[in-house]
Amino acid sequence: MAFTFLQCFLLMRYVSVVLAHLPVPENVNVTSINLGVILEWDRPSYSLGKLTYTAEYRSSISRTFQTVCDNQTEHRCDFTHVIVPVGIFLFRVRAEQGQKTSRWVKTEQFFPDKHTIIGGPTVRLVSRDGNLEVDIRDPAMEGHKKLSDIYSSVGYNVRYWKEGEEDKATVMKDRQQNGLVLNQLEAWSRYCVQVQVFIELYKKTGEFSPVRCEATTSDGKVETWMIALILVVSFVVVSVTLPLLFLVAWYFYKGLKFFYPTDNLPENLKKYIMEPPHQYILKAMQNSSLQEEQYQEVSIISESPLVEEGPLCSNTEEQKGADQGVI
Known part of the structure; x- marks a missing residue:
């Protein structure tokens, strides 16, 4: 009976110790590309509440583990900055929740230069x-x-x-x-x-x-027909392009000359253009002085003697003819 009681006590003690530990992280793995070293893991199964993790490493020349990631929630830890290319390394990680911790989960020995994956050049x-x-x-x-x-x-x-x-x-x-x-x-x-x-x-x-x-090309050489074709096309392009450029430049120049003439107009012409026409004419009329008309008397003298007899009209016609002759 005493033996049975002792067995039950030890069994309960063992169960309490086991229950005090958290489940361990799962799928612990080392990933290394071009000598970058990352330790990764998954959350333990059947775990409740928020968990944190601590990850450590140990080299072949050291007897103690060195902590790199402490009390973190991420499921990965970067060891790149503490790893040298040649050597043997061991990694481990555990889960934590308050005062409770899981057992350490260790990796196999890791040789950086041997196990790292070399990326494509x-x-x-x-x-x-x-x-x-x-x-x-x-x-x-x-x-x-x-x-x-x-x-x-x-x-x-x-x-x-x-x-x-x-x-x-x-x-x-x-x-x-x-x-x-x-x-x-x-x-x-x-x-x-x-x-x-x-x-x-x-x-x-x-x-x-x-x-x-x-x-690829054909021995790095261009065929003769291709050279001739390139020359002909180049000649045609140049022959068409140069005249067009000249015409464009000429019309552009003429346009500039029209809108921005280089010669300056006389001041009086500028004044005439700027002022309204009626004002200019009005000023001219106001400034001009009236000139006195000049005239002379004209006398008509006939060289032939007057004829006393005869019709009046005849004398008149003769006189007109004489006047026209004098004039």
């Missing part, structure tokens, strides 16, 4: 002499200058294909140069290229770069 294509020149730039590493500072050997896998024929893509593996030339391509065709980083040490590949496409 930047690719630039240049069409020259019928070939495609491929220029590759390494992705930027978080907190570090160059990819070559972390890995002693960096290669590139290059795949290219004629646009619309991706299923026939050609793959060039582990190219050590940042630049290469794709030759033996069809003239006047578009080709697409993708590149991914390859790390020989871990036999790991990164993500592919976005697809880049560029058109």
Whole structure:
């Protein structure tokens, strides 16, 4: 009986201890791209009320955990600024609610240089002499200058294909140069290229770069007929454009001369134009003085003697003829 009572006491004690702890965070995972390190998790199941979280890490050269995120509500913690590329790291997180806490949930050992995902490089294509020149730039590493500072050997896998024929893509593996030339391509065709980083040490590949496409030419030379066509079209355009420009400039100049003449009008003419006509005429009449008419007496003298006899009309006609002769 005493033994049974002791078992019940211990069982109740165990249950009370267990119930004092919160459920642990779920789906704890480390995500790393280009040496950026993020610890992520989900809210524990069957949990009530508001929860906070604390996340810590420990390196291979340290025996104690260091807190990075404390009493936060987010379900993620950024460890990028405390991680170095080479080393072994361990992460853990727990849930909290007032004085109650859950157990720590630990991750597996994390090797930054081995486990990080390398993003796609930047690719630039240049069409020259019928070939495609491929220029590759390494992705930027978080907190570090160059990819070559972390890995002693960096290669590139290059795949290219004629646009619309991706299923026939050609793959060039582990190219050590940042630049290469794709030759033996069809003239006047578009080709697409993708590149991914390859790390020989871990036999790991990164993500592919976005697809880049560029058109080829015919050995970088322009056909003779095309040159002649360009010259003819250019001549026609110039022949039509220059006269039109000249006419436009001429009419524009004439318009400016009409609206903005360069010669100044005389002051009296300006005054005449500005003043109303009736006022000008009235002033002229007021300012002019009346001149006295000049005249002289005119006498008519006849050289022939007067005839006493004869009709009056005859004398009169003779006199008129004499007068006309004198005048």
